[in-house]
Amino acid sequence: MTTRNDLTPGTEASTGRPSWQRWLREHSELGVSVLLLLLGVLVLTDALTMDVDIAQRGPVGPRTVPIVVGAGLLVIAALLAVDVLRGGRGEAEAGEDVDLSEPADWRTVLLLTGVFLGAAVLIEPLGFPVAGALLFWGAAYALGSRRPDRDPLIAAVLSLVAYLVFNNLLGVPLPGGPLMGVL
Template sequence: MTTRTETPPTTTAERRSWLREHSELGVCVLLLALGVLVLTDALTMDVDIAQRGPVGPKTVPIVVGIGLLVIAALLAVDVLRGGHGQAETGEDIDLSEPADWRTVALLAGVFLGSAVLIEPLGFPAAGALLFWGAAYALGSRRIDRDPLIAAVLSLLTYVVFNNLLGVPLPGGPLMGAL
């Protein structure tokens, strides 16, 4: 059994070529940093409640942090042994087309606008604007039905979270009047 050993790159061009061939190592670094962050946060968490049983509030973040570190290490080993991810082969995506930055900007604006308006207007109104704005940004131009669907979706979401799940959402002036 023979093992393949690579000589370290010496020139700048060789280093660039090596980095280009092993670009997945950037994902490994990201996963490593995220794992360290999650573990550090979990281990320094100040928990005031008494733990009832073997699983406490630190357990899941510690498991997730360790999992991220293990995945980062396994991916790094795979990449250094010559493994590569498969290229994107989207069936309905033309990768030669440029990104649609107008849609991205519209969606970001709608999202930020609803985040700003949720406190003064309440979730039902801000959510309706969010749903309607997202539908518009993604290409729907049905102004006869989109606002109605957005309002119903927003009210249903508000009722489910506020009344059924017990997650309080700001009702705003419209819900205060009801």
């Protein structure tokens, strides 16, 4: 929803800073515009450098739609920038467990991203049961659960049960890793 007031999460923290910094904070949505612009340039570059002589069939080749999409991205980037400068704001999504009155907790998001990437790297050498358990435990820890007696146990049981149900019952193959080799 576009609203005209400038209440975005994080504005409270920015009072007392130089005005240009505050302006940037309040207009951080311009970053979305820049990203759309870059994406548009990327799509257009890819389309225009395409070598299409080989297999053009019909009047519309493989370049047409990417060119339209790329141009569309550039136009929308400009329109969004104008909307933001005129005071329009994208309303942050609310939800059951979402509290928008507090500033965003970036540490948790970074921790979760790290845990997820770690699990992705470990899934092949260690197998799904171990990597999955680490993912669940790590994510629960990042989200604030501090029960060293309960958390790892739940993670291990969940991961092992999920592995057995998917791999053995539902016919979805997952890597067992050295642990399953031993068992």
